[in-house]
Amino acid sequence: MTRQVARRGQAGDGPVHAGIPEHGRVPRYYAVKVRLLDLLGELGEGAVLPTERELAERFGCSRASVRQAVGDLVLEGRLRRRQGSGTFVAGPKLVQPLALVSYTEGLRRQGVEPGRSLVTLERVTAGETLAGELRLEPGAEMIHIERVLLADGERVGLESTYLVADRFPTLLEVFDPEQSLYACLRDKLGVVFAGAEERVETMLATPREALLIGTNPALPMLLMHRVSWGPDGVPFERVRSLYRGARLSFTTRLGPTP
Structure with a gap:
C-alpha cells in the first residue's frame, strides 16, 4: 500500500504534488523552475525576466541550473525569447x-x-x-x-x-x-x-x-x-x-x- 505524505498547497493548480517524486529528491534545475513559475506570476505577462546572474543570486544556485530551467519554460511557452531584447513572460496559449x-x-x-x-x-x-x-x-x-x-x-x-x-x-x-x-x-x-x-x-x-x-x-x-x-x-x-x-x-x- 502506498504511504500518503501530507503536503501543503492547493490541489489542481499544476502537476500533481508539484511534480516532486515521493522520495523528495529533484534535480536542482527543477527546483529553480518551480520558483521561477512563482516569479512569473508576480512579474505578469510581458515583463522582462531578470538576467541569469540575477536569478542565480536570487535562488542561490548556479547559472547552469537557471539556464536549464529557463530553457524548459521557453519550450513550454511560459517564456519567450526576443533576440537582442531579452526573455519575456509569455501570455496564455x-x-x-x-x-x-x-x-x-x-x-x-x-x-x-x-x-x-x-x-x-x-x-x-x-x-x-x-x-x-x-x-x-x-x-x-x-x-x-x-x-x-x-x-x-x-x-x-x-x-x-x-x-x-x-x-x-x-x-x-x-x-x-x-x-x-x-x-x-x-x-x-x-x-x-x-x-x-x-x-x-x-x-x-x-x-x-x-x-x-x-x-x-x-x-x-x-x-x-x-x-x-x-x-x-x-x-x-x-x-x-x-x-x-x-x-x-x-x-x-x-x-x-x-
Missing part, C-alpha cells in the same frame, strides 16, 4: 477547439485577430496516399492551398489543404487566400461540413516548415491531420496543419454542455 469550426472562428472567440500569408496555390494530382484518404483514383486533380497561419500578426502555424477539384470548379475564382477558406466554402459555394476525422500528434518541423513558421527545427510541433466530408459521407478535403506547440493548445468537450 491560444486555444483552438477540436470541432467543425475554422481557424478564424476559433481565434476570434478569444479576441485574437487571425491572418494568413499565402505560400502555395496550385492544381496538383493526387498521389496514392492522398487518393486513398479521399476515396479517389490516384492522379485525380486536386486544389492545393498552403498558407502560414498568423495570430495578431505572429506566425503560429502552417496549413496545407487539399480539395477535390471536381467538387469545387469555381473555388479559385471566388477564394481570397487571406480570408477564411471555410467561410468561402460555406457562404459562396454552399458547402455543408457534415463531419470530419481529426488526428493530433507531435513531430518536428522540416527545415522548410521551420523557416516558413519562424521556429527552431529542434522544437516540438503539434500536427493536426483532418479529413472532412459532406452530408453524402464522401470526403472532399484533407488538411495538414502544423502548429507551434509553445503557442497553441487544443480543447474539446465531452458530453452535453452543462
Whole structure:
C-alpha cells in the first residue's frame, strides 16, 4: 500500500504534488523552475525576466541550473525569447477547439485577430496516399492551398489543404487566400461540413516548415491531420496543419454542455 505524505498547497493548480517524486529528491534545475513559475506570476505577462546572474543570486544556485530551467519554460511557452531584447513572460496559449469550426472562428472567440500569408496555390494530382484518404483514383486533380497561419500578426502555424477539384470548379475564382477558406466554402459555394476525422500528434518541423513558421527545427510541433466530408459521407478535403506547440493548445468537450 502506498504511504500518503501530507503536503501543503492547493490541489489542481499544476502537476500533481508539484511534480516532486515521493522520495523528495529533484534535480536542482527543477527546483529553480518551480520558483521561477512563482516569479512569473508576480512579474505578469510581458515583463522582462531578470538576467541569469540575477536569478542565480536570487535562488542561490548556479547559472547552469537557471539556464536549464529557463530553457524548459521557453519550450513550454511560459517564456519567450526576443533576440537582442531579452526573455519575456509569455501570455496564455491560444486555444483552438477540436470541432467543425475554422481557424478564424476559433481565434476570434478569444479576441485574437487571425491572418494568413499565402505560400502555395496550385492544381496538383493526387498521389496514392492522398487518393486513398479521399476515396479517389490516384492522379485525380486536386486544389492545393498552403498558407502560414498568423495570430495578431505572429506566425503560429502552417496549413496545407487539399480539395477535390471536381467538387469545387469555381473555388479559385471566388477564394481570397487571406480570408477564411471555410467561410468561402460555406457562404459562396454552399458547402455543408457534415463531419470530419481529426488526428493530433507531435513531430518536428522540416527545415522548410521551420523557416516558413519562424521556429527552431529542434522544437516540438503539434500536427493536426483532418479529413472532412459532406452530408453524402464522401470526403472532399484533407488538411495538414502544423502548429507551434509553445503557442497553441487544443480543447474539446465531452458530453452535453452543462
